[in-house]
Amino acid sequence: MPTLPSLRDIYESEFRFVWRILARLGVREAEIPDAMQEVFLVVHRRLSEFDGKCRVSTWLYRICFNVASDRRRRAHVRYEIPVEDSDLERRLSQDDSPTEALATFDHLLESMEIDQRAVFVLFEVEGFNGPEIAEMLECPLPTVYSRLRLARAAFARAASRLQASMNRPLREAAV
Amino acid sequence: MTDPSRLLDQTLEPVLRSSLEAAIAAEPPASLRERLWDEIALTLPAAGVLLDATTSSSATATATATTAPATLTTATTAPATLVTATTATDAVGLASKATVSATTMLQAIETTTRGASTKAILTAGSTTAAKAAVAAQGVGLGAIAGKAVAIGLGIGLGLNAVAGVVERNWETPVPTAKSAQIGGVPRTPEEQVKAVRVMTPSAERVPMASEPSAPTSAAANAPAISAQRSMSEVSKPSSVASTESLDEARGAPTTDELRDESQLLSRAREALRDARAGAALEFLGEHERRYSEGRLRQEREALYVQALVRAGRTTEAQRRGKSFLASFPMSPHSERIRALLRDDASSTQ
Numbered sequence: 001m002p003t004l005p006s007l008r009d010i011y012e013s014e015f016r017f018v019w020r021i022l023a024r025l026g027v028r029e030a031e032i033p034d035a036m037q038e039v040f041l042v043v044h045r046r047l048s049e050f051d052g053k054c055r056v057s058t059w060l061y062r063i064c065f066n067v068a069s070d071r072r073r074r075a076h077v078r079y080e081i082p083v084e085d086s087d088l089e090r091r092l093s094q095d096d097s098p099t100e101a102l103a104t105f106d107h108l109l110e111s112m113e114i115d116q117r118a119v120f121v122l123f124e125v126e127g128f129n130g131p132e133i134a135e136m137l138e139c140p141l142p143t144v145y146s147r148l149r150l151a152r153a154a155f156a157r158a159a160s161r162l163q164a165s166m167n168r169p170l171r172e173a174a175v
Numbered sequence: 176m177t178d179p180s181r182l183l184d185q186t187l188e189p190v191l192r193s194s195l196e197a198a199i200a201a202e203p204p205a206s207l208r209e210r211l212w213d214e215i216a217l218t219l220p221a222a223g224v225l226l227d228a229t230t231s232s233s234a235t236a237t238a239t240a241t242t243a244p245a246t247l248t249t250a251t252t253a254p255a256t257l258v259t260a261t262t263a264t265d266a267v268g269l270a271s272k273a274t275v276s277a278t279t280m281l282q283a284i285e286t287t288t289r290g291a292s293t294k295a296i297l298t299a300g301s302t303t304a305a306k307a308a309v310a311a312q313g314v315g316l317g318a319i320a321g322k323a324v325a326i327g328l329g330i331g332l333g334l335n336a337v338a339g340v341v342e343r344n345w346e347t348p349v350p351t352a353k354s355a356q357i358g359g360v361p362r363t364p365e366e367q368v369k370a371v372r373v374m375t376p377s378a379e380r381v382p383m384a385s386e387p388s389a390p391t392s393a394a395a396n397a398p399a400i401s402a403q404r405s406m407s408e409v410s411k412p413s414s415v416a417s418t419e420s421l422d423e424a425r426g427a428p429t430t431d432e433l434r435d436e437s438q439l440l441s442r443a444r445e446a447l448r449d450a451r452a453g454a455a456l457e458f459l460g461e462h463e464r465r466y467s468e469g470r471l472r473q474e475r476e477a478l479y480v481q482a483l484v485r486a487g488r489t490t491e492a493q494r495r496g497k498s499f500l501a502s503f504p505m506s507p508h509s510e511r512i513r514a515l516l517r518d519d520a521s522s523t524q
Binding site for chain 1: 176177178179181182183188190191193194195196197198199201202203207208210211212214215218219510511514
């Protein structure tokens with residue numbers, strides 16, 4: 001019987017993955033450590049249930065997804081301060097650092113439903129392929145592709161909105 | 176069915192390309208890995224209990240006279256009962272009773288409050304006497320939001336009276352997210368993982384153990400033991416521990432002392448995070464001088480080894496680490512100390 005990885009093993013090998021996933025699933029940066037702690041404590045609790053039938057990352061992704069979704073739900077109930085295009089564009093105009101580029105990306109992700117967002121991030125950012133994503137999200141492969149299509153469309157729409165709002169103040173500033 | 180080509184491989188607006196590339200390149204902050212593990216390790220002994228709740232034996236807790244009491248009962252080999260209550264209710268007047276079976280366990284409660292003082296009670300008990308009386312002294316740490324110190328007393332198997340104190344981040348403001356958890360709102364299982372933050376509405380009583388319970392007045396002054404108090408201590412009876420219960424019940428260490436201990440270690444931890452190993456060692460040395468056998472000594476020792484390694488004081492780190500492992504082989508910190516010593520040994524070869 002294969003030995004189960006320890007919590008520490010999983011933590012060490014998947015720390016980066018968990019951080020990236022949570023961040024791109026919309027957990028705010030300041031809350032990521034808390035959310036990660038949640039994730040790994042779930043891992044700790046459920047480690048004995050992990051049967052090795054799927055990859056650790058698959059199993060872990062589901063936990064991350066649940067934690068992130070739950071946090072998003074609560075954040076909506078409690079307080080949600082959406083980043084407006086105008087805020088973003090003001091920041092963009094001052095700074096084109098990677099941090100700001102990432103903020104832009106997250107802002108664009110906000111235009112997607114969470115399920116689409118999950119597919120989009122796994123495919124476009126994390127580089128998983130369709131079948132792998134289908135396993136992670138426990139949905140049929142065609143669903144993965146259709147979510148990806150919808151996600152890309154939302155991404156493109158949000159991007160053109162952003163572009164438009166970036167151009168406007170520039171003109172105003174010139175007047 | 177085949178995958179479409181990735182966006183990154185397509186022609187993209189520059190702003191989109193740079194944003195996508197930024198996401199692909201995003202890395203967690205370097206310091207987070209270790210820091211977070213420390214926090215997780217701290218939570219584990221408590222989580223181990225909380226998470227296995229409802230599996231085996233039963234635990235009961237009753238809280239009365241609170242507007243928003245919350246009860247959490249847990250059970251593993253060492254069940255523990257956690258009672259938390261918000262509002263300004265006098266904790267001692269809570270008349271909390273807890274009956275727990277099996278060995279003693281420890282718990283910690285982290286509660287936050289908006290304005291009103293939070294009272295939290297934690298209890299842990301054992302089969303033998305099956306009577307654990309609890310009292311809590313809430314310590315309001317701020318007018319607006321404070322973290323309450325949960326103090327409880329569990330008497331079990333002649334081992335430890337166990338209680339918890341949340342030991343970290345005393346000085347930091349309480350995030351809203353945490354404050355919002357106070358009202359006894361049921362949350363997801365994942366959330367409950369966070370041992371000390373778990374609350375369920377008082378209406379949801381967990382099945383009671385058959386043992387009778389009775390409060391003991393001694394509990395009123397029950398001092399606390401840190402969350403880090405490890406299972407190894409619990410499972411390893413010692414003369415110190417067995418006498419501790421009584422001493423503690425009479426109020427030997429005060430909450431002030433506990434807070435002081437906690438603050439020293441917090442400062443040491445902060446110094447370590449800022450790569451100031453020397454400063455960390457000073458705080459740890461101070462803790463050792465003042466609280467050689469303090470409640471948080473396991474935590475201190477774990478930090479000590481870490482700080483010594485960072486400071487390049489290999490021999491001392493090895494000595495201290497080995498001595499810790501000999502004393503507390505099953506401590507939640509042991510795994511990390513072993514890893515530190517291993518890394519340290521390999522890096523100096």
